[in-house]
Amino acid sequence: MATEIATKRVKINPPIIGTHNGHFHADEALAVYMLRLLPEYASAALVRTRDPAVLETCHTVVDVGGEYDDSKKRYDHHQRSFDTAFPEHQTKLSSAGLVYLHFGRAIIAQHTKLPVDHPDVELLFRKLYDDFIEAIDANDNGISKYDGSRLQEAGIDQKFKDGGVTLASLVNDLNHEDPLTLGTPSKSTEDQPQAEEDYRFSQASTLMGTTFLRKLHGAATAWLPARTIVKEAFDARNNAHPSGQLMVLPRAGIPWKEHLYNIEDDGKLSADSKVLYVIYPEKEEPGSKWRVQAVSKDFSSFENRKSLPEPWRGVRDADLDALLGEAVEDGAVFVHASGFIGGHKTEAGVRAMAALALAA
Template sequence: MRVATHSGSFHADDVFALAALTLLTRAEPARGPLEIVRTRDPELLAAADLRVDVGQRNDPATGDFDHHQRGGAGERANGIRYASFGLVWREFGARVAGGDDEVARRIDEVLVQSVDANDTGQTISSPLIGDVQAMTVSHAIAAFNPNWDEDASSAGKRRAFDAALEFATGILARELASAIAQVSAAALVRAAIARADDPRLIELDRGMPWHRELVPSAPDALYVVYPREQDWGLQAVPRVLGEFTNRKDLPEPWAGRSDAELAEVTGVADARFCHSGRFMAVAGSRDGVLELARQALAHVD
């Protein structure tokens, strides 16, 4: 499958769009290997099977996925406009995700929309501390472009583009694996919520991603316990997804203590560690971690 995109500097939306198509050809081998042509030559563009981020046209039927035309290429219900990554993902994302629409939706939420917003000039986050800016995948991809004092020849730019594409493909593949794991874990988390004797304490039968399912659907939950490789973990439930403020911190006297010191403070012989941020503690056994959880629930700051 031959795909054309623009030459010159590259950005996260075109690179990630091509990363998605790379994974598509792996999922659907009959399409053949992906051949990428970086050009603005009209004849070369016309000869390609698909055109990404170039051509000023958005029409999946003709293989065109661009958003630079007058009026753009539309926006999502939440107002985030589509860039080329979003257009490609909307058309092929579910197929890249093995036919799972829920996985494709999650990828759009955690990765695609932020890339699209950056490319279409929409601010979706702002610094909370001075001028310190959060590093994003869009910044990371942009950093692959040659600097003024590096090899900016056509061959040098192509090497830089190929490196950026490999990087983006790896990120997208891991996000896919994570989304698939989260979807499969969601039913297990819901079952744990349903069987909890105390709605404030949720016990999982193994470590798994739980925040996205539990935080919005278990408003009374304060702590989660789960087995780790050789011990047991206790975690505080955050108030809001993606934030660090907990519904109920672990007791302040535990903060930053470990081993014998934590065991003395708690009376739990196999207590091993409590993070200074008071969001996580560890014990050597299930009985030990449940006793830590009982004390945390009873503690009044």
């Protein structure tokens, strides 16, 4: 009986997460935030140190310690023997990738309120890695997206410097003193520098974590539901135009590009049978204007499979009506100067514009 009473009085302390102190990076900042999204870590304390004896007392350790062992909740990637990558990928994982690999499905299941083994959880798990986590892994491991020597051999020059606007660079900026407090008297306590550093790390963790959550929320609430809509529109494309190269979306704001490319790849469509134009209403309300958009050659390309006809480009309103002729009812709005998109006041009008473009 005494043992039973004593057991009931035992207070289970929240787990302690350990990571290194000193200069911090985007990967451990995100790793810590992701762990704290889960109920078992929601109230976890964080210790930032390189002292092995202190790290040994931590429940979970990320980005330090020289050990990767999920059974012991140790997630470092700096040891020479480490070569773990996400399934079907080649990029070596960072601490963010390791935490995501082992806890990502549970985080997604909790956010979506789906069972962890639901197929949609798996879809989101892989998408979030492709769209967000892998770039963090690559950055921390010094892996470039392109082979610099091959670019140099091809004579491809960088047009502008973009390294200062990445998430990793913004996290790096937080390693330095707040410019708004420079010149103010420093505190006299010995632990103040570590406290200030820990505070800046918390800001970095919040920056990375809230960005991750926005990506997850968008994928779960917009990208995933759009998959079914785009598939239905794709299957009905021959009803939209005999060529099968026009797809009609039923409403505005549907993220369609990635789904369309995936559907075409899955169907192994030849280049001359792929969709060239997509039409959709600009807004949700009745009477909305409609748009016709050229499909780009790939997801990140600014080059189109077939741009809208050159004579239409940069022309608006009545001048555009005159160019389109009697085949399209009056009400044309514009065609962008690059030929990637155009608009009409009615669905019938934009369908006719697309038909003319396909025939051109």
